[in-house]
Amino acid sequence: MASVELRETEIFLVLAEELHFGRTADRLRVTPARVSQAIKKQERAIGAELFKRTSRSVQLTPAGKVLQEGLSAGYRQIKEALSAAAAAGRGITGELDVAYSAAWCGTLVVAATDAFRAHHPNCTVRIHESPLLDPIGPLRDGSHHIQLIELPIDEPDIINGPVIFSEPRALVVPLGHPFAERDTVSLEDLAEAPLITVTGQPQYFVDHHYPRRTPKGRLIRRGPSTTAWQEVLALVGAGKGVSPTCARAAQYYSRPDVVYVPFRDAPLVEYGLLWAATSSTPKVHAFVETLLETARAQRAAPPPQA
The missing domain is CATH 3.40.190.10 (Periplasmic binding protein-like II)
Structure with missing residues (x-):
């Protein structure tokens, strides 16, 4: 199938889906006149009207519905084959x-x-x-x-x-901790409880997510460290400290012994x-x-x- 014919097939199928010349043109990044020309050319070749056009609507004719049903599967296969060939040529295999x-x-x-x-x-x-x-x-x-x-x-x-x-941060704290009753916490609050951290990451990464001092320079005490997120939650739940995380963690890692309290002043993750x-x-x-x-x-x- 020549590239022109393939493009005209695409125009027909998109118009059959949109039933609107303007939307079809926008979707295919062509002019409405180009859409109209392609449809008229196909109608002349087939010898039948494919769409009923009025000032208010565009509808498929019976011949148009038959053509749509016959072309859809074949067009999909052609596009998939072209995509696969292009991918192979670019090394996407x-x-x-x-x-x-x-x-x-x-x-x-x-x-x-x-x-x-x-x-x-x-x-x-x-x-x-x-x-x-x-x-x-x-x-x-x-x-x-x-x-x-x-x-x-x-x-x-x-x-x-x-x-x-990017996502907002939260502090995961033990159930019953004073922070658990708050609506939000501050970075300054990190000086009030041991900070449970992770290891095995680059030091600059650890310092960024687990700071050693608050913005006002107060020391943040270090609690236990671990290499597994579930262990972080277990340590927090056992009252060994608190730990910063993404606020969305509350949706994925809910536990009865911890509470996620949003930060009001921490940078996004x-x-x-x-x-x-x-x-x-x-x-x-x-x-x-x-x-x-x-x-x-x-x-x-x-x-x-x-």
């Missing part, structure tokens, strides 16, 4: 290992993976949860090709991709994409674009009804 740090990152990665597979069926995507201990290690040894994780990460052999989203310089391949960049598009679509979607 083989396997791609994508990692995420937090559960809310995983939700976005799964959605992006579904979209990526639809466009690049010859590339197998495997999804992993990145370890809290040495999360950059799998990028360096090639076990993971790309990762969505909390920032900052500043390593000479790791490429920082775009920041995907930024989440961004990382990949090793040695893994800067077409399929990595294609996944980055897909994840960005998925994140934009999720932000634009209306909130779910209660």
Whole structure:
């Protein structure tokens, strides 16, 4: 099928879906006149009217409905074949290992993976949860090709991709702690309780998320440290201290012995994409674009009804 014919088929199918010349033109980034010309050309070739047009509406004729049903599946197959061929030409084949740090990152990665597979069926995507201990290690040894994780990460052999989203912070505290009765807490409150921290991360990362002093310079005491998030929650629940986290953790890690109290003055937690310089391949960049598009679509979607 020639490219012109394929484009005219696309115009017909989009108009059959939209039933509006202006919306069809906007969606395909052509002029309404181009849409009209393409439809008239097809009607002349078929010898039948495909759409009934009035000043108020556009409707498929019986011949148009038959053509729509016959073309839809074939057009989809052609587009998928062209996409697969283009992907193979760009090296978007083989396997791609994508990692995420937090559960809310995983939700976005799964959605992006579904979209990526639809466009690049010859590339197998495997999804992993990145370890809290040495999360950059799998990028360096090639076990993971790309990762969505909390920032900052500043390593000479790791490429920082775009920041995907930012989230407010909260302090997870034991049930019954005085902070648990508050609506919000302040960074200055960190001087009032031992801070449970994580290890195995770069020191600048630890200092950023687990500061040693408050903004006014008061010392923040160190409590126990661990390499697992569930252990952080267990230590907090046992009354061993408090720990900062993303406020969204309350939706994913609810426990009867802890309370998540929002910060009123803490900076947002930024989440961004990382990949090793040695893994800067077409399929990595294609996944980055897909994840960005998925994140934009999720932000634009209306909130779910209660």
